[in-house]
Amino acid sequence: MDSNDKKIKIAILDLYEGQRNQGMRCLQQIVDEWQLKHNKDVDLDIFDVRSKLELPDLSYDVFISSGGPGSPLETKELEWDKRYMQWIEEIEEWNNDFSNYPKKHVFFICHSFQLACRHYEVGNVCKRNSTAFGTFPIHITHDGKHEPVFTGMPDPFYAVDSRDFQVIEPDQERLKEMGAKILAIEKERPHVAHYERAIMAIRFNDYFIGTQFHPEADALGMTVHLHTDERKETVIKNYGETKWKSMIEHLNDPDKILWTYSHIIPNFLNIATEQLVLQH
Helix, strand or coil: CCCCCCCEEEEEEECCCCCCCCHHHHHHHHHHHHHHHHCCCEEEEEEEHHHHCCCCCCCCCEEEECCCCCCCCCCCCCHHHHHHHHHHHHHHHHHHCCCCCCCCEEEEECHHHHHHHHHHCCCEEEEEEEEEEEEEEEEECCCHHHCHHHCCCCCCEEEEEEEEEEEECCCHHHHHHHCCEEEEEECCCHHHCCCCCCEEEEECCCCEEEECCECCCCHHHHHHHHHCHHHHHHHHHHHCHHHHHHHHHHHCCCCCHHHHHHHHHHHHHHHHHHHHHHHC
16 A cells, blocks of 8 residues: 555435445455555445445545445435435535535435435436336436546446436536536337436536446346346346346446446546645
8 A cells, every 4th residue: 555645535315215236346446456456555444324324525535326125216205315315415515615625526326416406406217117127228418528437448348237217318507507517318219219318427526427327237236136046037028038138248348337347436536636745
């Protein structure tokens, strides 16, 4: 470890509500790999937001908020949801205060992304016609091509998508007012032309970014998932057996899911900790 570097405090907000998942394992693994690669001294803590009403305080430098089950629309009146929204506002207030330095970066994933979109009212958060599950191409927008977190990503790139909800119909005036940018959208679906393409990534402000897809997903976790009877059946029913087989192939292709896994969140961590190094 470089003796000039301060200890970096990273918080992962667990929104899985105790449900079995691969996401938390993957996020911890990415932080561990990043720490080793860059010779950083990291304190990593996990907060169970929904089951235990745990939220990290402002002593943390970087935050990653996970995916999770259920509807992002039906929890507004629950205590954990209210506290989560207050937490978002507290981080934003810190960042907006000119005297506070370094700024605190947050990455919102899937369910967290939907909650953030609901909070900021940047689009229509609604139920999908059918479950999206598997590996899919994600298309980068004009603004996305200038997004540092997407550095090194091809267009389109492949990512794991797992959701029953979506964000569509962006409110362009609201986005402009916030200074927010849509970074990516889902693949074109010509066979269902009347469905609007969902928003797959947004930079909400200089320090908050979110993705509808799972950039943390790795080949191991997804292979396990895709081979469970329930998931295999879902994919084949919605997309056909050929698509299921191609998803399995994508998992082992270094240019697809592995590429996304090794670039997006590591890029985010690099950017989120830059000021910590400069501060020293």
